[in-house]
Amino acid sequence: MEQQYKQVNFNLNGKDVSCVVDIRCSLTDMLRNQFGCTSVKKGCEVGECGACTVLIDKEAFNSCIYLAVWAEGKHILTLEGLLGPNGELSDIQQAFIDEAAVQCGFCTPGFILTGYEILETGKLYTDDELRKLLSGHLCRCTGYENILKAVKKVMYQRLGKTPEEA
Secondary structure, three states: OOOOEEEEEEEEOOEEEEEEEEOOOEHHHHHHHHHOOOOOOOOOOOOOOOOOEEEEOOEEEEHHHOEHHHHOOOEEEOHHHHOOOOOOOOHHHHHHHHOOOOOOOOOHHHHHHHHHHHHHOOOOOOHHHHHHHOOOOOOOOOOOHHHHHHHHHHHHHHHOOOHHHO
């Protein structure tokens, strides 16, 4: 009979961690239940809405369709990991507030992490490219425009440009 539980060792938000999980457990469930990462939302649970997005080795993944045991040896970043050492918000988190890109907030962690992944490339994207890169997320409240504005704002800030220079 095959083993039902397995120990998983990985890096979560900059800290090496370990836990024993059921081999059928999703990464979403492990992060929420074992590590209290409530920014990882349970939405559709089939990889369609983006609410459970986390960065795994700097790449955005829907954690609801990623098995917890696959986290072995990986670096995982959740929204909690973007906070500074004294709880200060990252530039992308602050931009979501400044641009009123948050309403109910359910989709926000996933959008912010995908935005973070986009911004880490250091590239200048067009609006159409940003829309496509952010398209893996569903939002029922904001209409998406302020989310796009928030990501664009930080993109220009990080590149030291203004929209007129692009």
